[in-house]
Amino acid sequence: MSTRDLLNMALRNLLKRKLRTFLTVLGVVIGTASIVVMVSIGIGMNESFARQLEDWGSLQVIDVYSPNGGGGHYMMEEEGSSGPQNKGKQVKLDGAAVDSFRQIAGVEAVSPIKSLYLMIGSGKLVADANFIGLDPATMEAMGYKIEDGRALSGEDVKAIVVGGGVEFYDPKLNWEMRMNSEPPEIELIGEKIDVTFDWGYGTRHADKSVKPFKFEVVGTMPADGNNGWSVIMPLKEVEKIEKAQKEWEKKSHGSSGGNNQKRSKEYEQVMVKVDDIKNVQVVQQQIKDMGYRASSLTDQLEAMKETTKMLRMVLGAIGAISLVVAAIGITNTMVMAIYERTREIGIMKVIGASLRDIKLLFLTEAAFIGFAGGIVGVGVSFVTSKLVNFVAMQHGSDMTSSIPLWLYLGSIAFATVIGVLSGYLPAKRAMKLSALTAIKTE
Amino acid sequence: MGRNVIRIKNVKKIYQMGKEKIQAVNGISLNIRQGEVCCLLGKSGSGKSTLLNLIAGLEKPSSGQIIFNKKHIERMNEDQLADFRQRYVGFVFQSYNLLPTLTAMENVTLPLIFKNVPLKERNERAMEMLTAVGLGDRAHHKPHEMSGGQQQRVSIARAFINSPQVVFADEPTGNLDTRTTYEMMDLITALASKNKQTLVIVTHDLELSDYADRIVMLSDGEVERIEDKRQAEGEKE
Numbered sequence: 261m262s263t264r265d266l267l268n269m270a271l272r273n274l275l276k277r278k279l280r281t282f283l284t285v286l287g288v289v290i291g292t293a294s295i296v297v298m299v300s301i302g303i304g305m306n307e308s309f310a311r312q313l314e315d316w317g318s319l320q321v322i323d324v325y326s327p328n329g330g331g332g333h334y335m336m337e338e339e340g341s342s343g344p345q346n347k348g349k350q351v352k353l354d355g356a357a358v359d360s361f362r363q364i365a366g367v368e369a370v371s372p373i374k375s376l377y378l379m380i381g382s383g384k385l386v387a388d389a390n391f392i393g394l395d396p397a398t399m400e401a402m403g404y405k406i407e408d409g410r411a412l413s414g415e416d417v418k419a420i421v422v423g424g425g426v427e428f429y430d431p432k433l434n435w436e437m438r439m440n441s442e443p444p445e446i447e448l449i450g451e452k453i454d455v456t457f458d459w460g461y462g463t464r465h466a467d468k469s470v471k472p473f474k475f476e477v478v479g480t481m482p483a484d485g486n487n488g489w490s491v492i493m494p495l496k497e498v499e500k501i502e503k504a505q506k507e508w509e510k511k512s513h514g515s516s517g518g519n520n521q522k523r524s525k526e527y528e529q530v531m532v533k534v535d536d537i538k539n540v541q542v543v544q545q546q547i548k549d550m551g552y553r554a555s556s557l558t559d560q561l562e563a564m565k566e567t568t569k570m571l572r573m574v575l576g577a578i579g580a581i582s583l584v585v586a587a588i589g590i591t592n593t594m595v596m597a598i599y600e601r602t603r604e605i606g607i608m609k610v611i612g613a614s615l616r617d618i619k620l621l622f623l624t625e626a627a628f629i630g631f632a633g634g635i636v637g638v639g640v641s642f643v644t645s646k647l648v649n650f651v652a653m654q655h656g657s658d659m660t661s662s663i664p665l666w667l668y669l670g671s672i673a674f675a676t677v678i679g680v681l682s683g684y685l686p687a688k689r690a691m692k693l694s695a696l697t698a699i700k701t702e
Numbered sequence: 703m704g705r706n707v708i709r710i711k712n713v714k715k716i717y718q719m720g721k722e723k724i725q726a727v728n729g730i731s732l733n734i735r736q737g738e739v740c741c742l743l744g745k746s747g748s749g750k751s752t753l754l755n756l757i758a759g760l761e762k763p764s765s766g767q768i769i770f771n772k773k774h775i776e777r778m779n780e781d782q783l784a785d786f787r788q789r790y791v792g793f794v795f796q797s798y799n800l801l802p803t804l805t806a807m808e809n810v811t812l813p814l815i816f817k818n819v820p821l822k823e824r825n826e827r828a829m830e831m832l833t834a835v836g837l838g839d840r841a842h843h844k845p846h847e848m849s850g851g852q853q854q855r856v857s858i859a860r861a862f863i864n865s866p867q868v869v870f871a872d873e874p875t876g877n878l879d880t881r882t883t884y885e886m887m888d889l890i891t892a893l894a895s896k897n898k899q900t901l902v903i904v905t906h907d908l909e910l911s912d913y914a915d916r917i918v919m920l921s922d923g924e925v926e927r928i929e930d931k932r933q934a935e936g937e938k939e
């Protein structure tokens with residue numbers, strides 16, 4: 261029997277019993293829809309974790325710290341960067357290390373990081389902030405979010421990007437007056453501002469011998485982001501300011517501060533940007549294997565996913581159960597069809613249908629039920645998913661439903677396979693019917 | 703008449719009904735010749751249908767051999783039997799056995815569908831066949847819209863559409879009135895003789911044996927007597 265005839269005949273047989281076919285398909289619709297919606301809620305959950313973490317920084321960035329000594333001020337640092345495996349070998353987080361990170365497959369950009377706490381002055385106002393020095397060419401790649409203006413670029417020298425959370429105040433006011441007054445609104449972009457390590461800047465305690473460094477603000481970052489209280493500056497400039505600060509300290513305090521100088525140029529931290537979230541853990545492990553400490557937000561993401569794994573599995577199981585019920589429905593319908601069509605099967609066998617034809621006919625009918633149920637079920641899930649998201653939004657809930665294309669196509673395929681599997685037993689039964697007995701039944 | 707299409711050698715069929723054994727066919731040997739109309743005649747319960755079903759491969763004999771074109775029917779598995787039926791055999795039953803949801807045309811094309819004949823060709827052949835049995839104008843009627851005689855014509859058209867070597871008919875006129883019975887017998891024998899096809903007809907009606915070249919009289923599962931009405935052409939075996 262040709263495929264076309266097979267499909268045609270199967271479809272006709274199903275349409276002969278419209279109500280029963282409809283009810284059986286309905287079972288598959290409910291099964292498919294519930295499995296898709298449940299899985300989509302699980303996926304939505306993971307996506308919302310990722311979104312939450314994105315506020316903390318890019319999920320594609322790995323922070324690398326020198327194996328010895330502190331450095332790193334992220335809360336997840338303790339768990340994320342378990343100490344170096346090879347304690348004996350002393351690895352240095354220096355230029356050579358940066359180069360070796362660049363060689364790792366999947367690494368898109370690498371930048372050493374140096375942070376320094378400094379003062380900013382703009383007109384009569386000042387602010388203090390954590391300055392992060394990095395390779396300006398990599399700022400965009402590292403996932404720093406820009407609110408206004410632009411990120412630093414490779415050509416930038418005397419340029420900075422300021423976090424929206426950096427609060428300017430009038431240094432002439434005392435602490436109490438400052439708390440009670442509204443923080444002044446200032447437009448920073450395009451401003452030439454002063455950066456200095458002199459904490460007396462702007463007051464009468466200012467050290468006249470310290471010359472402020474001049475910078476232009478080229479952009480701002482959102483206040484609520486991870487870098488809301490930071491200022492981003494080209495690494496070279498941070499190093500210059502640090503050097504000047506050390507010299508000034510030596511001059512004014514005589515001794516001190518020199519012990520860092522002994523080492524060859526080593527960084528406290530290096531940021532490594534990976535091309536895809538999927539590769540982050542692999543790259544991170546490679547860096548750890550080199551003897552460094554490394555952590556990334558994907559550690560958090562994995563941990564969050566792990567804690568909700570059980571919930572997602574339960575959701576999936578609920579969907580799966582409804583599909584199993586639907587599968588039983590298909591089997592039941594097909595078995596009933598065999599009882600009804602015993603004689604018909606016998607006639608077909610006598611006039612030349614092969615066993616394969618009979619089997620395929622029943623399998624095709626069952627597959628049709630699964631396929632139709634899958635298609636409609638996916639449609640229903642689309643609507644349900646939108647509804648879940650709407651309701652979740654109304655309640656300000658984080659729970660969202662997200663259906664990727666593979667889930668749509670996979671579900672239709674899955675429902676069809678379920679149909680075929682459910683039809684297998686009845687098809688086999690139909691095949692085994694004796695033509696003669698079948699023909700004798702009235 | 704030609705060579706033997708079917709050779710039956712000491713065939714037995716025993717049904718086990720609880721403790722009781724029923725010898726439906728009790729050691730029959732018989733040859734059926736190419737192109738003849740062979741009539742299996744006997745009282746009800748004499749084993750005619752059982753014998754027919756054994757020859758047609760619808761049932762397995764308890765012992766003995768059934769050789770069709772040198773092939774042992776009794777040794778075939780289900781797949782081989784299906785293939786055998788599709789290639790060589792047509793059936794006409796007492797109760798027509800049409801599929802009620804299909805039109806006359808669709809019923810007639812069904813054997814061709816299983817044989818993978820393209821749509822256009824099989825519709826043409828079905829129409830030809832329906833015209834041959836006098837139902838050209840009823841092609842798109844469903845069985846329940848037709849009389850018993852018309853339904854049997856459809857089933858005859860279906861039996862012949864594949865140009866089978868042998869057509870088996872089990873009481874083909876059992877449900878029909880006398881006049882229709884003769885029409886049906888005329889039709890079926892005319893169709894068979896046109897292409898020199900072999901016809902094996904089971905009946906309990908002595909009058910129908912007029913159509914036969916040979917009459918095999920059965921009684922209690924055994925051959926009682928064979929009457930050759932074409933004696934002139936002689937018997938070789």
Ligand SMILES: Nc1ncnc2c1ncn2[C@@H]1O[C@H](COP(=O)(O)OP(=O)(O)O)[C@@H](O)[C@H]1O
Nearest residue numbers: 717719724726745746747748749750751752753
């Ligand atoms: N499937 C069966 N099971 C048990 N006994 C059967 C079966 N088919 C036929 N018989 C018995 O075999 C004998 C011959 O039956 P059958 O061949 O139908 O006779 P006929 O067609 O000549 O009327 C009868 O006694 C009948 O009861």
Ligand SMILES: [Mg+2]
Nearest residue numbers: 750751752873
């Ligand atoms: Mg009978």
